[in-house]
Structure formats: C-alpha cells, structure tokens
C-alpha cells in the first residue's frame with residue numbers, strides 16, 4: 001500500500017487538468033509537500049489560487065522536454081534535501097491532425113514531452129527512491145496506447161512507448177526487490193479541454209474529478225495498470241481474437257473510434273507559453 005499522508009509528491013503538468021486535480025486531492029489527503037512542475041506560467045498562476053491555501057506547494061516552471069532543465073530542477077530538489085516519494089509523470093500534449101500535416105517539430109515535441117521526459121525524470125529520481133527502499137512512479141499513458149485511431153498517430157506512438165517502458169520498469173523494480181512501485185494509467189477521453197471537439201458515440205467521456213480520484217486510489221492500492229473505463233481492458237483481448245478488419249468494424253462502425261477526432265480542435269485558449277515555451281524560467 002502506498003501512503004499519501006505525510007509524503008512528498010511531484011506532478012509534472014500539475015497546473016491544469018487532471019494534474020491539478022490530483023495535486024489538490026493529494027494535499028486534501030494529507031501529503032506533506034507537493035511540487036508542481038509545469039511549462040505554463042499562466043497555468044501556474046491559476047493553479048496557485050487552488051493549491052496555495054492547501055499547504056506546502058512549490059511551483060517550478062520546468063519544460064519537461066528539456067532534459068537539462070529537468071536535471072537542473074532535480075539538482076535543486078536534492079540541494080534542498082527533498083526526497084520525492086510519489087512521482088506522477090502527467091504532462092502531455094496532443095497534435096490532433098493527420099500524420100502528413102505534422103511538422104517535424106510536432107513529432108519531436110510530442111515524443112519529447114509525452115515519452116522521453118517521463119524516462120529522463122524517472123531516471124533522475126529513481127536512485128533516491130531505490131536507496132530509500134520506497135517510492136511510487138505513476139505514468140499517465142492513454143487508451144490510445146491500445147488502439148491507434150486516425151489523427152493521433154504520433155500521440156498514439158508516444159503513449160504506446162510509455163506503456164511498454166513503464167511496465168518493463170515495473171518488472172525490473174519488482175524483480176530486484178527495490179520497494180518502488182510503478183502504476184501505468186490508460187484513460188479514455190477526459191473532459192479537461194485537451195481533447196475538446198472529440199466525439200464519443202457509445203462510451204461516455206470521462207469526468208476529470210473521477211479520473212483523478214481513481215488514479216490516487218490505484219496508487220494507494222499499488223495497482224499495476226488502471227484502465228478507464230473498465231471496457232478499455234478488453235482492447236488487447238479483441239485485438240488478439242478478431243481479424244484486424246473485424247476489429248476495425250467493431251471499433252469504427254459500432255464505437256465510432258475512427259471518426260472521434262474528426263472535429264477535434266483541442267483547447268482553444270491554450271496558453272501561448274505552452275505552445276511557445278521560451279522565456280525566462282522563474
């Protein structure tokens with residue numbers, strides 16, 4: 001069982017969406033300290049209003065795709081003697097358009113934020129967790145790691161990669177008896193704004209509060225995987241049982257998955273500093 005009360009947590013992308021909600025819930029459940037890393041100064045300013053009254057919350061403007069900035073931010077934690085018990089690798093972006101409309105920068109940035117950053121930050125924090133004999137790493141992947149629908153090719157690739165890495169890491173840490181847990185989270189679409197415009201024919205779009213609450217429950221129970229909703233668990237089984245064209249029929253004609261991104265426009269008011277994260281880091 002992973003304990004929350006009295007522990008120190010770090011959430012990337014923790015100034016918006018489910019990251020902000022998980023941060024709030026961690027503080028409400030008695031976490032001693034919360035570190036929020038986010039690239040957006042605008043989102044950080046807004047998140048302060050929610051989180052500052054709840055206790056010791058430290059904000060750091062970090063672009064997690066910048067490995068040197070991540071290493072410098074980890075060095076700042078270490079210099080202060082801060083030990084992270086719970087790392088939630090949550091920051092993510094989506095470029096919702098056909099692959100041929102992706103620029104090379106879209107590809108690089110999606111893979112750097114959604115995949116590489118999780119590995120680099122975990123690599124930097126894991127030795128401390130292993131030496132203390134405890135810790136928990138939560139990796140937010142996506143149901144897109146189990147089904148590859150049109151208009152999210154690079155996003156799906158980034159989440160497939162996270163899922164493979166995350167569960168390999170879990171097994172390594174379990175085999176060597178480190179006491180460090182890993183939970184991989186695969187949610188369907190969530191009403192946070194990130195995927196605004198998506199259509200879902202049969203499966204209701206998830207509510208952010210519910211998602212955040214269930215992730216923390218999974219962490220407390222040391223769950224290996226969390227699929228949301230539960231029907232997402234069936235995807236690998238269907239893929240194994242059905243011929244691909246039959247699976248296409250079920251997912252696309254019945255569930256409408258292939259057309260779900262047709263009207264995607266994403267968050268309209270996405271802070272300019274998320275799109276163009278240059279500027280002074282304060």
Ligand SMILES: NC(=O)c1ccc[n+]([C@@H]2O[C@H](COP(=O)([O-])OP(=O)(O)OC[C@H]3O[C@@H](n4cnc5c(N)ncnc54)[C@H](O)[C@@H]3O)[C@@H](O)[C@H]2O)c1
Pocket residue numbers: 012013014015016017018019037038039040043062063064065090091092093113140141142143186187188189190191192193194195274
């Ligand atoms: N919203 C969904 O439908 C959905 C579904 C499945 C999985 N997910 C995953 O859940 C996670 C959170 O999604 P959300 O809907 O809460 O998103 P969100 O857009 O509300 O929040 C993401 C936060 O990450 C921050 N961020 C973006 N790039 C960053 C970077 N380079 N460095 C640091 N911070 C950065 C943003 O500023 C923002 O505050 C993501 O990994 C996403 O892929 C979301």
